Amino acid sequence: MKKILHNKLKRSVLYTVIGLSAAYAGLSYVGGDVANAQDVPNATTSMTIAGLPDFTPIVAQTENAVVNIRTLETVSARSRGGYDPYGDPSELFRFFFGPDFTPPRATPQPRQRGGDQPERTVPRGVGSGFIISDDGYIITNNHVIAGASKIMVTLNNGKEFPAKVIGSDQRTDIALLKIEGEDKLPTLKIGDSNTLKKGQWVLAIGSPFGLDSTVTSGIISAINRDTGEYLPFIQTDVAVNPGNSGGPLINLEGEVVGVNSQIISQSGGFMGISLSIPIDEAMQVVNQLKENGKVTRGRIGVQIGEVADEVAKALGLENSSGALVSNVEQGGPADKAGIMAGDVIIGFDGSEVKKWSDLPRIVGQKKPDTESNIEVWRRGKKQTLKITVGAVPSNPADEVAANQEASDKLAEADRLGLVVSNLSEETMTRLRIKGGVQITEVEGPGQVAGLRADDIILAVNDQDIKDVKQFEETVGKLSKDKAAALLIRRENLTQWVPVTPSK
Structure with missing residues (x-):
């Protein structure tokens, strides 16, 4: 009896091992017998199916050309009306208990009254990018660097460089950067996104949540995905999260086929759908940015x-x-x-x-x-x-200034504490307005009133605003002691905001 049970146990273990091996090799195990896949209805006719691809050679070949992008912005905090989280902690007590309150065991800090606190540079965000030429040209997303006063690029070996913006295009979400000081940088080979097919393996390398040189894999879920944006996207199930933006989508030949740009998510994190800009479309933009610093359409x-x-x-x-x-x-x-x-x-x-x-x-x-x-x-x-x-008329809001030195210099604010720029025809058409100016910088009276950069001024008191010149003339005639009413368009809302001009 023991011998019979022992033989049955051996056969059971043998069949289990055969079943697992057959499943791995692409065969089917049916009723204790190994059957060729072609004998099973609706199964593949291939004798074996290759296992998952080995990504390690591709990663080793490409990851050194993928960079981390860290952005900073210059901000000024109001000395009244709110607490500056980047300032002196004792300001928190003064915010609640009054300007002259001195917390126990705290050294009184000098404080400006009226106007802004000194400007400070604070972290803004992180993203990814990849090097396309050994002399330091880097592709990333426009939204990664838009609004940044300083951009730092970190290579995979830990070296960090300040980056210059060559040009940026909001409509396609593509930006071109340049770093100096390193010879013969590693680069990624540009592939052909027109040859992509559903089910094809791809990799993403980037800095999700700031975690440098992170590799994820998946397949192409769809091509030419129309989301209502200017470009059709490559849809994948590769895990892409905040921080991956601007990083490369790479095929099994180690070629860039897309620029990771968006995720479709209800949680803010990866939920199975990622969108990438086809590299063929991206390179058309890059070539124009490299040649002219802007895109002409x-x-x-x-x-x-x-x-x-x-x-x-x-x-x-x-x-x-x-x-x-x-x-x-x-x-x-x-x-x-x-x-x-x-x-x-x-x-x-x-x-x-x-x-x-x-x-x-x-x-x-x-x-x-x-x-x-x-x-x-x-x-x-x-x-x-x-x-x-x-x-298509060029829109200054769609481009980061190619001349970084000029962009670092703030224009002089007017009596309302505002620096404004003209609207493009494209923006006015999109918003269905006939004029107005856009706020680019705000301080003093405008900041106290709650105005923000990117707000659009449609009217001052009973005067419709057409352009910057007319706005400046109107502001110059305002009474010193009387608040002016500004009609402000912010996203899809329009409201009147009172602002008292400075003397």
């Missing part, structure tokens, strides 16, 4: 929308692809070319417009003053028209 002057299925059928289109023209800018490129409201744009210079959101990207890649062919569907047939592409 084409435009044709139309408002467009989606082609509904019912509309497509009524117009005789085979499908609902294309961009439906809802309005044509008078005197614009499209108007001069003969495009009319109601036309459906189905192609541009040989590129098919599959979705309405494709058109701005395709046109934007054309240089201004370029003559192109545009295909429209009108009255049941296709027509080809000649159009000369216009230029």
